[in-house]
Amino acid sequence: MPEGHVIHGIAAALTGLLRGQVVHASSPQGRFSSGAALLDGCTFTGAIAHGKHLFASFDPGAQAPHILHVHLGLYGVWSFALAAEHPLAPHRNPLLTAAGEGKQPQVIGDAARFAVPAPRGAVRLRLVGKQAAADLNGPSRCEVLTAAEVDVLRARLGPDPLLGDSDPDAFIQAVRSSRRAIGELLMDQSVISGVGNIYRAELLFRHRIHPATPGQRVSVRKLQQLWSDAVVLLADGKRLGVIVTTDEGHLNEPPTGWTKLAERAPNEEADLRWYAYRRSGRPCHRCGNLIATSILASRTVFWCSRCQRAPSH
Template identity: 40%
Template structure:
């Protein structure tokens, strides 16, 4: 599932391509036909993201809410628009480009009040200027649940997925099964600040890089990471491989239906 930086990056792209334009909106697949008919020909005002949720704002207080889920994708192309290929849930056509949305978990037309209700269910997003990390800390500091599970709970913290979860805990030497209430405020504040920086970099470059300069391939002489997710990481999807810092084996386990990765030496219990 795409993590928060991907949605913020999409919001930036769509803002640049469509904002201030009367756009054509359609649903070649048909599953968003009623919503598309309401929006077709209206002005696309802006795009923004909150965690893993993307919002397209149109005139007359109409908002499209998209959650990509596991399989959803947007594909942007220059005009002229080609015939839709595959199951296109929503197509937006602007002055110079169009984008096709395929396979989302959600693509729905909401009112501003309904948008507010979605956002109220989400925790603070490290990529939003209006984020309040204190809200997350109040949940974390009172919880017996592991910090690894709490970081993935979108009601606690919005936008963090499995990659950022594993990597930020490694970078701060936190054992993933540490109960939230045992984390400590100072460590939480360092984790939050690191997520803000790491995820902003992810928006800029379009991939997740978490390895510090001194551990990069060109410094250590190791081979670059070869993985479809791209980016240099410490522990994510590196189970059984040597830790880039200590050389011991990276561990893995299942936690809340997701794979957890950590280094038992660098993140001692």
């Protein structure tokens, strides 16, 4: 499942491609025909992300704005096509290349000859502007909401490290008031939005916190440091389009770039990019102890038993 940096990158990409344009919306697959009909012919005014949720606004003119809400879930992906002259074309701007885990954007002719390519797979929603198109495949949620409904949904989400107006104290209070394991709390989107399995493992390793430590036993100072680190790491992820948490990884990125889908990264790449994630049974970069794993919050969690001491009972 894409983590928060991916969704923020997609929101920025959609805004850069379509903002201020009257868009044609359709559902080639047919499963979102009624929703696409509401968006068709509206002016796209921009997209934002909150954690793993994307909200795109469409102005129909005389009515209240329509807001497209998308959650990619495990299998959803956005893909893009655009004219070679578009300012976001990959040879001019890295934004689309960094925005998400789908295929590379297709560059098709020039502005005068831009032709939307045939849909690939089961496209739930297609948005077409003057020089660009965006396709959405396989989301777990794709719906049109009112502004009031968006407010209700966002009120249930925890603070997002990539949103400048997020309140880290809300995150700290939620963790400190819970007996649940910190490794479980970091995956709870009502506690902190946008952190997934990779960021969980890496944040806990970087701050020497065992994933089974009860939230109420993690100090305020540690949680402040963890939040500040999450702000930096997710921002790096948005900029690069991939998660890299080690200094060595930032210094040794191969010329062809890192593997987009983390679960497909070979061991050598995992060793460069991450301290703990996907490194089960491999030596810890700090102490040489072997990285351990277990299941927590229905996902495999990775940690070093020497650097991240288990909590005493």
